[in-house]
Amino acid sequence: MKILVLNSGSSSIKFQIFDMQKIVSICQGVIEQIGESRGHIKFVYGKEKEITKKSVIKDHSVGIELLEELLIDNKVLKSFDELRAVGHRVVHGGEYFSKPTLINDEVIKKIEKVSPLAPLHNPVNLIGIKAISKVNPSLIQVAVFDTAFHQTIPNYAYEYALPYEYYTQNGVRRYGFHGTSHHFVAKEAAKFLQKDIDKCNLITLHLGNGASVAAIKNGKSIDTSMGLTPLEGLVMGTRCGDIDPAIIFYLARNLNLDIKELDNILNKKSGLKGICGTNDMREVEQRAKSGDKRAKLAQEIFCYRIKKYIGAYSVIIGKVDALVFTGGIAEHSSIIREKICSDLYDTLGIKLNKEANLRHDRLISSNTSKIKLLVIPTNEELEIAKQTYKIVLSLPNRV
Ligand code: AMP
Secondary structure (H helix, E strand, O other): OEEEEEEEOOOOEEEEEEEOOOOEEEEEEEEEOOOOOOEEEEEEEOOOEEEEEEEOOOOHHHHHHHHHHHHHHOOOOOOHHHEEEEEEEEOOOOOOOOOOEEOOHHHHHHHHHOHHHOOOOHHHHHHHHHHHHHHOOOOEEEEEEOOHHHHHOOHHHHOOOOOHHHHHOOOOOOOOOOHHHHHHHHHHHHHHHOOOHHHOOEEEEEEOOOEEEEEEEOOEEEEEOOOOOOOOOOOOOOOOOOOOOHHHHHHHHHHOOOHHHHHHHHHHOOHHHHHHOOOOHHHHHHHHHOOOHHHHHHHHHHHHHHHHHHHHHHHHHOOOOEEEEEHHHHHHOHHHHHHHHOOOHHHHOOOEOHHHHHOOOOEOEOOOOOOEEEEOOOOHHHHHHHHHHHHHHHOOOOO
């Protein structure tokens, strides 16, 4: 059984096809520059065979049609009918969705209803869903929400101390994001620890260009650092994370900045980029090594914020089994992992095995560490495929 996973953006669609019998990816690529004067589709399949096709791609449906043609021409698929289902990454499920969901008209309406909470993402995720319906209306489609895993967070952790009606009437609360990734690595960690996920207490750190941390108790998310939007929490590539909200009023009043400009500053010009001029952690590391003080400070601020969350989440979880590192930065940067774990032995019993850390082993804690330290590469697409497969198997009259 083959499953197509789509992650639709405003001018691009990332895709991957999985063979669910073997649980392997058989093809992955991207359709880019949709709606622009020149677009292209790129994918790899088989033993590193690579296909690139340049073409004007008027809209997402045209992109999907072109993809179908290319997959058939290159014998990746005999036809789209060979696909059993399509799993879509949908960023925001609001309070409607706490698990992956079979898409129908009612589900589409609900995704539209919560779109004001993710105006840059949900509408384009819906375009991807509608493009598939247009090209192949009989395909089963499943929505897998970034917010769903965090729907177990209790109200004292998800409500903000604002007038209550903003929650009840406008949906202002903590939702959390990166849920598919936190869930995936939590399950992988449970396997590694040889424990039932329902008995696992974990702190999962997803550190990429976007970054978030989740507190997972007995396999369920009980708190996370991102909030109503992905702006809250950790220092990120270009996002500021936690700040005093009064900074916004101060900047607006004193620099005459409007909401749009402030939104752009906090989301696109802050974080690592704001501190030292680049959001690429590899460059930050290079520059820090060669003595650049701002780059060094960017690393310090990044890791210090993470340490504060580890401390806070250790307290609310109680006994933590493992701290899990995932995402581009946490999977690849031994320096960042070392900085995060430094000086945490006396308080939390965290002790890094420096050699294992340099080798990027899966287990990087020393034998004396009271909390296991794990590096687990995330795979959100595979998780979406697995969740979609689970729904397909639960449907009556499956072929
Ligand atoms: P992601 O959003 O998960 O793709 O992660 C992107 C981030 O990972 C960027 O800040 C990259 O600079 C960072 N990254 C990727 N590879 C490395 C590496 N080898 N060392 C440090 N940071 C890395």
